[in-house]
Amino acid sequence: MAQIDTGDTAWMIVATALVMLMTPGLAFFYGGLVRRKNVLSVMMQCFMLLGVMSIQWVLCGYTLAFGPDQGGFIGDFSWAALTGVGAEPNADYAGTIPHTLFMLFQMMFAVLTPALIIGAFAERMKFSAFVLFSVLWATIVYDPMAHWVWGVGGWLRELGALDFAGGTVVHINAGMAALAAALVIGKRKGYPDISPPHNLPFAILGAALLWFGWFGFNAGSALGANGLSVSAFLTTQLGAASAAVAWAVVEWVKGKRPTALGTISGAVAGLVAITPASGFVTPLGALGIGALAGLVCYLAVVIVKGKLGYDDSLDAFGVHGVGGMLGALLTGFWATTVINPAGADGVFHGNGKLLLWQFVALVVCAAYSFVLSFGLLKLIDKVVGLRVTEEKEGIGLDLTQHSESAYTLVG
Amino acid sequence: MKYIIAVIQPDRLDEVMAALEEEEVNLITVSDVMGRGRQKGVAEVYRSHVERGGLLRKVKIEVAVNDSFLQPTVDAIARGARTGHIGDGKIFVFDLEECVRIRTGETGCVAIG
Numbered sequence: 064m065a066q067i068d069t070g071d072t073a074w075m076i077v078a079t080a081l082v083m084l085m086t087p088g089l090a091f092f093y094g095g096l097v098r099r100k101n102v103l104s105v106m107m108q109c110f111m112l113l114g115v116m117s118i119q120w121v122l123c124g125y126t127l128a129f130g131p132d133q134g135g136f137i138g139d140f141s142w143a144a145l146t147g148v149g150a151e152p153n154a155d156y157a158g159t160i161p162h163t164l165f166m167l168f169q170m171m172f173a174v175l176t177p178a179l180i181i182g183a184f185a186e187r188m189k190f191s192a193f194v195l196f197s198v199l200w201a202t203i204v205y206d207p208m209a210h211w212v213w214g215v216g217g218w219l220r221e222l223g224a225l226d227f228a229g230g231t232v233v234h235i236n237a238g239m240a241a242l243a244a245a246l247v248i249g250k251r252k253g254y255p256d257i258s259p260p261h262n263l264p265f266a267i268l269g270a271a272l273l274w275f276g277w278f279g280f281n282a283g284s285a286l287g288a289n290g291l292s293v294s295a296f297l298t299t300q301l302g303a304a305s306a307a308v309a310w311a312v313v314e315w316v317k318g319k320r321p322t323a324l325g326t327i328s329g330a331v332a333g334l335v336a337i338t339p340a341s342g343f344v345t346p347l348g349a350l351g352i353g354a355l356a357g358l359v360c361y362l363a364v365v366i367v368k369g370k371l372g373y374d375d376s377l378d379a380f381g382v383h384g385v386g387g388m389l390g391a392l393l394t395g396f397w398a399t400t401v402i403n404p405a406g407a408d409g410v411f412h413g414n415g416k417l418l419l420w421q422f423v424a425l426v427v428c429a430a431y432s433f434v435l436s437f438g439l440l441k442l443i444d445k446v447v448g449l450r451v452t453e454e455k456e457g458i459g460l461d462l463t464q465h466s467e468s469a470y471t472l473v474g
Numbered sequence: 475m476k477y478i479i480a481v482i483q484p485d486r487l488d489e490v491m492a493a494l495e496e497e498e499v500n501l502i503t504v505s506d507v508m509g510r511g512r513q514k515g516v517a518e519v520y521r522s523h524v525e526r527g528g529l530l531r532k533v534k535i536e537v538a539v540n541d542s543f544l545q546p547t548v549d550a551i552a553r554g555a556r557t558g559h560i561g562d563g564k565i566f567v568f569d570l571e572e573c574v575r576i577r578t579g580e581t582g583c584v585a586i587g
Contacts, residue, residue: 259523364522
C-alpha cells in the first residue's frame with residue numbers, strides 16, 4: 064500500500080491552487096487587451112470554464128485522459144464520476160499523494176487549456192457557441208491528447224517524447240485550436256484598425272498572476288516536493304526572465320521603444336516554451352530557451368501575423384502555439400539526464416533521437432488539434448452559429464451577450 | 475454673458491485654476507478629453523498594432539462669465555496654461571444666451587457668478 068508523504072501532498076495542494084489562479088489571471092491578461100465593451104465577455108468565458116470544465120473533468124474528462132488505457136489512444140470510463148478515485152495514492156501517476164489530489168491538479172490544467180483559446184476568437188464569438196465548443200473540444204481533443212502524452216499506456220508517452228508539464232497537451236493544443244478558430248470565425252469588423260488594449264495595467268496584473276501560477280504548473284508537475292520540483296521552479300523563472308528581456312531588447316533594437324506589453328508578452332512566451340523543458344534542462348538551458356522564445360514569438364506576433372493577415376486577436380497562436388512548438392523542439396536539444404534521470408539526453412548532450420520524438424509529438428499533436436478543432440468549429444457554426452451579428456459586435460459583447468457594462472462612466 | 479471653452483495640457487490645470495482664483499473666477503467645469511493639434515499626436519505600439527497620429531490626453535475647461543470678467547478670465551487661463559511649448563492649447567469664446575441657477579431660479583448676469 065502506497066504511503067502518503069505529507070510534504071509532497073502539502074506542496075501539490077498548493078501547486079493545484081496556483082494553477083487554478085492562472086485561469087482568473089488569464090482573464091485579466093486577456094481582459095486588459097480587448098476593448099472596454101468586451102472586457103466582461105472575456106472574463107466571463109474564463110470563469111464559466113472554471114465552472115463547466117470542473118464538472119466535465121470529474122464526470123468524464125479525468126477518466127478519459129488518465130483512466131485505464133484503450134489501445135494507447137484514450138482511457139476508459141472506469142473512473143467516470145471519480146469512481147475508484149480516492150485518498151489512496153495511484154502508484155502509476157503519483158505514488159505519494161492522494162489520487163484525488165492528482166486528479167485535482169490535472170483538473171486545473173483541463174480548465175486552463177480551453178481558456179487559452181479565447182484569445183483567438185475574443186470580441187466576436189457567441190457565448191452559447193463558446194460553451195458548447197469548449198466542452199466538446201475538451202472531450203474529443205484535450206482528453207485524448209492528455210492520454211497520449213501523460214496517460215499510462217498513452218502512445219506518445221510510450222514513444223519517448225518528453226513533455227514535463229504540458230507543452231503539447233496545453234500550449235500546442237490550444238495554440239492550434241486558436242489558429243483554427245481565427246480562420247473559421249474570421250476577422251473582427253474593421254480589422255486591422257481596431258482600438259488598442261483598453262487596460263494595460265490589467266494585462267500586466269494578469270501576466271503577473273500567470274507567472275506566479277506557472278510555478279504550480281511546472282514545479283508542480285514534479286508531483287512532489289523534491290529536488291526536481293525546485294529545478295523546474297528555477298528553469299521556469301529563468302525561462303520567463305530571459306524571454307521578457309529578449310522581447311524588450313528586440314523592440315528596443317528595432318528602433319522602437321521597449322514596451323510594457325512586449326515585456327509581459329515575452330515573459331508569457333518564455334513560460335510557454337519552458338513548460339515542456341522545465342524538468343529536463345539546466346538553468347543555462349532555460350536561459351537559452353527563454354531568449355529564443357522571446358525572439359521567435361516576437362517575430363510570429365509582430366511580423367508574420369501581419370503579413371499573413373489572420374486575426375488571432377490576442378495572439379493565442381503566436382504565443383502558445385509557436386512558443387509551445389519551439390519549446391517542444393528545444394527540449395530535444397537541451398534535455399539532460401543529469402537534471403532528470405527519468406528523462407533523456409538531447410542533441411547538446413550527444414543524443415539526436417530525442418529531437419525526432421519531439422518532432423513527431425509536435426506534428427501529431429498540432430495536426431490532430433487543428434483538424435478536429437476546425438471540424439468542430441464548422442459543425443457548431445452550422446448548428447448554433449459561431450459569431451454574433453455585425454450589429455452586436457459593434458455594440459459589444461458585454462451588453463449583447465451578458466447584459467452588463469463593465470465600467471459605470473457617468474453617474 | 476460669455477461662455478469660454480479652453481483646451482489645455484492636463485498638467486497645467488492646477489496653474490490655470492490658481493490664476494482664475496486670483497481673478498475671483500471660481501465657477502468652473504472640467505473634463506478629460508482627447509485631442510491633437512497640428513503635430514498629429516505620437517505613435518503608439520501594441521505588439522502588431524501600430525497607431526500613428528493618435529490623440530493625446532487634454533483637459534477641457536468651461537467657464538461662464540459676465541462681460542466685464544471676459545478679458546481677465548481669458549488672460550488668466552492663458553497665463554496659467556502657457557509653457558511656450560507646442561501643445562499649450564486653445565481658448566474659444568462664445569456668446570452666452572441664458573444662464574439659470576437651478577436652486578433659486580435666478581437668471582441672467584446674477585446667475586453667472
